[in-house]
Amino acid sequence: MLRALIFDVDETLVYYEGYDHREWYENWVMPALRKHGIELDYETYKKTVTGNLPRSYIERFGIDHVEFWQIVDSVNLEYRKKMAELGRIRPFPDVGALKELKEMGLKLAAVSNASQECTEFVLDLFGLRKYFxxxxxxxxxxxxxxxxxxxxxxxxxxxxxVAPQETLMVGDSHHDVLAGKRAGMKVVNVTRFGKVEGADYYVKDLWELVELVKKMMGGQSP
Incomplete structure (x- = not known):
């Protein structure tokens, strides 16, 4: 029986207009790191984010890795605040589906690789925090x-x-699919940016997710 859904946040519920990962790192993060005497090129940073290197890898550059990620996350929060001011963070037009899912009696969670502050900031920005x-x-x-x-x-x-078999993982990326599967859950891939291999279900948007959930809760085979 389906009792809960766990959602990714960035690129699943909200998006960043004109966002470029390398540009963000080089224009926002690198200057902040240099103030702390840290030089770390984009390619090495990217490997730590994608999981090709552990996040503790940067300790070989002579800095505590927790302190490093706190610097990165504080910059990320400033970036999000600036993008919000410019109107460049936007909710996808289907986020109203969260209200319907909540009204169906489901428990909802949001899980992000961004910091707690950054995650809550974007959810609060669009009044989405109350659904989780x-x-x-x-x-x-x-x-x-x-x-x-x-x-x-x-x-x-x-x-x-809730148990994994009572819960769906919902996200846009390969990382979401892998995390959900490794936790023993069925995974729904929201295909806004194309299909990710390995998901159990595919929906084009969150309204299609609502229809999938209704079928599952109704005991029908979707």
């Missing part, structure tokens, strides 16, 4: 526990008090 029973950003006590690792997803399952 639990919101988790990255955990500084386990920085390698970000998606595709299932750590944050399992943390959300425990907080919601």
């Amino acid at each position: 029973d639990v919101v988790y950003g990255k955990d500084y006590s386990n920085l390698d526990g970000v998606k595709p690792d299932p750590y944050l997803v399992k943390k959300a399952l425990k907080a919601l008090g």
Whole structure:
């Protein structure tokens, strides 16, 4: 029986107009790191974010890795605030589906690889925080526990008090699919940016997700 859904946030519920990952790192993060005497090129940084290198890897550059990620996340929060001022963070037009899912009696969680502050900021920006029973950003006590690792997803399952087989993971990326599968869940890929291999279900938007959930709760085979 379906009791809960766990959502990714960025690119699933909200998007950033004109966002370019390399540009963000080089224009926003690198200057902040240099103030702390840290030089880290984009390609190495990208490998730590994609999981090709552990997040603790940057300790070989002579800085505590928790401190490093706190610097990155504080810059990310400033970036999000600036983009919000410019009207360049936007909710997808189908986020109203969250209200319908909540009214169906489902528990909802939001799980992001961004920091807790950054995650709550964008949810609050569009009044979406109220739909979620639990919101988790990255955990500084386990920085390698970000998606595709299932750590944050399992943390959300425990907080919601639901089993993996009672829950759907909903996201846009390969990392979301892997994290959900590794936590023992069925995964729904929202195909705004194309299909990701390995998901159990594919929907074009969140309204299609509502229809899928209705079928599942009605005992029909979707």
